[in-house]
Amino acid sequence: MGAETVDLPLPVLGSLSPSRAGDFMTCPLLFRYRTIDRLPQAPSSAATRGTVVHSVLERLFDLPAAERTLEAAAGLLRPEWDRLVAAEPEVAGLFEDAESLATWLDSARELLAGYFTLEDPTRLEPAERERLVEVVLPGGLRLRGIVDRLDVAPTGEVRICDYKTGASPREMFEGKALFQMKFYALVHWRTTGVVPRLLQLMYLGDREVLRYSPDEADLVATERKLLALWTAIERAIQLRDFPPRPSRLCDWCDHQALCPSFGGTPPPFPERVPGPDEPLPHQRAAVEALPAR
Numbered sequence: 368m369g370a371e372t373v374d375l376p377l378p379v380l381g382s383l384s385p386s387r388a389g390d391f392m393t394c395p396l397l398f399r400y401r402t403i404d405r406l407p408q409a410p411s412s413a414a415t416r417g418t419v420v421h422s423v424l425e426r427l428f429d430l431p432a433a434e435r436t437l438e439a440a441a442g443l444l445r446p447e448w449d450r451l452v453a454a455e456p457e458v459a460g461l462f463e464d465a466e467s468l469a470t471w472l473d474s475a476r477e478l479l480a481g482y483f484t485l486e487d488p489t490r491l492e493p494a495e496r497e498r499l500v501e502v503v504l505p506g507g508l509r510l511r512g513i514v515d516r517l518d519v520a521p522t523g524e525v526r527i528c529d530y531k532t533g534a535s536p537r538e539m540f541e542g543k544a545l546f547q548m549k550f551y552a553l554v555h556w557r558t559t560g561v562v563p564r565l566l567q568l569m570y571l572g573d574r575e576v577l578r579y580s581p582d583e584a585d586l587v588a589t590e591r592k593l594l595a596l597w598t599a600i601e602r603a604i605q606l607r608d609f610p611p612r613p614s615r616l617c618d619w620c621d622h623q624a625l626c627p628s629f630g631g632t633p634p635p636f637p638e639r640v641p642g643p644d645e646p647l648p649h650q651r652a653a654v655e656a657l658p659a660r
């Protein structure tokens with residue numbers, strides 16, 4: 368791909384989430400395909416299980432504290448799956464028959480069992496669940512993301528929690544995992560003036576918890592990193608230059624057929640980059656199909 372500047376109006380994207388930032392750091396071409404071209408991605412059973420388990424853990428806290436048991440959580444799996452199918456009918460195609468769906472639901476139940484070994488939800492009253500957080504930094508970059516859970520102690524100390532349905536990272540990759548949490552901590556600090564006391568990643572797959580206490584210096588460094596990343600993204604958009612960066616993550620990439628590292632050719636760069644709040648047609652349909660809770 369050439370790196371020649373093209374004389375086209377610079378498309379405005381204007382917003383970064385932890386996953387978008389992570390995409391660009393992993394592979395600029397992957398970022399382009401997901402964020403600018405917005406190529407569809409086939410649903411996977413692992414990602415879909417993550418979605419359903421997250422929904423269950425959110426809904427669990429609707430129940431009175433004493434009723435938040437593993438059995439109650441497991442009982443929410445099927446309704447949350449049905450709800451997801453109503454919103455995104457293509458996920459139903461992940462399973463050939465009722466038996467494979469039942470096996471998959473059992474694996475989701477195992478993850479919930481993992482959650483209950485990590486904490487006792489009867490002793491918690493989260494301040495927020497699945498909360499959209501955002502802030503506009505000086506210079507105009509909007510940071511936004513969805514926090515799984517935010518707890519506030521009676522003393523006012525804040526804990527940001529995130530559920531992961533995979534296994535915990537090896538020590539050398541912990542920094543990458545914490546980047547997302549520092550992103551949320553930065554948004555919280557910039558919107559409230561309070562540095563969260565604790566960032567907590569709960570890995571339901573291997574029942575491990577990763578905790579980190581950030582300080583202001585951490586968050587200033589995270590902000591600097593995000594601004595530098597944004598400058599790099601703007602530059603890439605200006606040059607229409609998003610090189611592939613092959614890694615072992617390519618095994619999970621939906622776009623190998625369009626990737627030069629796999630003999631593919633990228634499609635022409637879009638004339639117009641969609642805005643951050645602009646849903647895709649299939650996303651709009653999904654939102655409209657959501658049954659009322």
Ligand code: SF4
Pocket residue numbers: 394396397611612613614616617620621622623626627628629
């Ligand atoms: S296959 Fe690998 S290098 Fe190519 S776009 Fe996907 S992640 Fe990037």
